[in-house]
Amino acid sequence: MSKLTVKQATFCQKYLECDGNASEAYRRSYNAENMKPNTIHRKASELMANGMVRARIEELQELAQNRQLMTLDRIIGMHTKTYEKAMALDQTSAAVSASNSIARLLGYVIEKSEQKVDVEHKFLVAEEAKSNVMKLKSVTKKEKAEPTRQIRMIEDRVH
Secondary structure, three states: OOOOOHHHHHHHHHHHHOOOOHHHHHHHHOOOOOOOHHHHHHHHHHHHHOHHHHHHHHHHHHHHHHHHHHHHHHHHHHHHHHHHHHHHOOOHHHHHHHHHHHHHHOOOOOOOOOOOOOHHHHHHHHHHHHHHHHHHHOOOHHHOOOHHHHHHHHHHHHO
16 A cells, blocks of 8 residues: 655645645645646545545544544543532632533533624725715826826725
8 A cells, every 4th residue: 555645645634724625725735826726626626536645634634533522621621620629618609610611611601792893984984985086086187197096096995
């Protein structure tokens, strides 16, 4: 059984880093700057069809999952010990904090965050930019040579 080439091994690593996007992994592993997207997709598919590449990706996925589980188990274990010590010392606040941490780690608590967007402010900024564009467009033809670049830059920001 032959081994993977360096680029194939790199592709396997990049495949995991790109969340399973084989085409992006191919771009990052091979010299694909001048290739068409269809060519990249085809070559990436060919790599994924290679049994040795597929086996290595599965091996790497299993290793990553095991590392994640070991880390999660270790952290939960630390919080569990903290909870037990807090209860033994009758420190209910610390015990509640530790139990909340465990619940979050296990996915029982989902924290929601609220993000406020000042839509009115963004609208006013866009309107001001449009007004500036209109002013620049009204420049006479002989003065128009230099502002044309500015108009394009402002229009790009507005759109």
